[in-house]
Amino acid sequence: xxxAKFQELKQAERDLRRQIILDAALTLFAAKDFRSVTVREIxxxxxxxxxxxxxxxxxxxxxxxxxFLDCAEEITHLLDDLAPISAPRLETLSIRYIxxxxxHMTFYQMMSHFMLGGDLSPEANRKxxxxxxxxxxxxxxxxxxxxxxxxxxxxxxxxxSALNGIMISYARYPGKTDADIRRHTLRLAGIIAAVFTSxxxxxx
Numbered sequence: 669x670x671x672a673k674f675q676e677l678k679q680a681e682r683d684l685r686r687q688i689i690l691d692a693a694l695t696l697f698a699a700k701d702f703r704s705v706t707v708r709e710i711x712x713x714x715x716x717x718x719x720x721x722x723x724x725x726x727x728x729x730x731x732x733x734x735x736f737l738d739c740a741e742e743i744t745h746l747l748d749d750l751a752p753i754s755a756p757r758l759e760t761l762s763i764r765y766i767x768x769x770x771x772h773m774t775f776y777q778m779m780s781h782f783m784l785g786g787d788l789s790p791e792a793n794r795k796x797x798x799x800x801x802x803x804x805x806x807x808x809x810x811x812x813x814x815x816x817x818x819x820x821x822x823x824x825x826x827x828x829s830a831l832n833g834i835m836i837s838y839a840r841y842p843g844k845t846d847a848d849i850r851r852h853t854l855r856l857a858g859i860i861a862a863v864f865t866s867x868x869x870x871x872x
Contacts (some may be wrong), residue, residue: 672808686724688735689714693735697774702732703781732778733792739775740799743768747806761810761859762831763854769835770850776835804828825862830860 692714696705707728711718725731746768747761769776782788782796805823834856838849 736778737799744803759861762857766853766857
């Protein structure tokens, strides 16, 4: 076996172990708030030692960020595939985004945590900024399709903020079932998309 092939196999093994750790963390996050999950619990769920986790991540915040970045990449790819259907693309994007947040509450909670000033290293902040810009690019490109003259970047920020505001207001509304919340937040996403579409249409 060549040295290059050996190094390739070692990297593949390392990547697989990292994914096992992230999958274990996501499993735990589905059962409890991510901020209450411990390294010991993740290690037990992943079937690895605590030391192994610290070989990959200097602290839990960096691990949380990796989980978030994986989810951000997933939703970004989902927003890439907005094939023309009966609904306008801006409505499709808005509903698909809110649907993802309903199905992946941990992603939404982590985004709120990091946007409000999670304790990240400069390198981690750089990775977060890159991934969030990639996500916002999907909002911007969809808005540009609607109107090439609009300030698409600024409007993308406004749309992104409005959609996230839906979840801030209703994601954990007291006395409502998950089905009630999904139905209501998707309805609101459609209204917001219509408002933004109307705003673009009314531009001189």
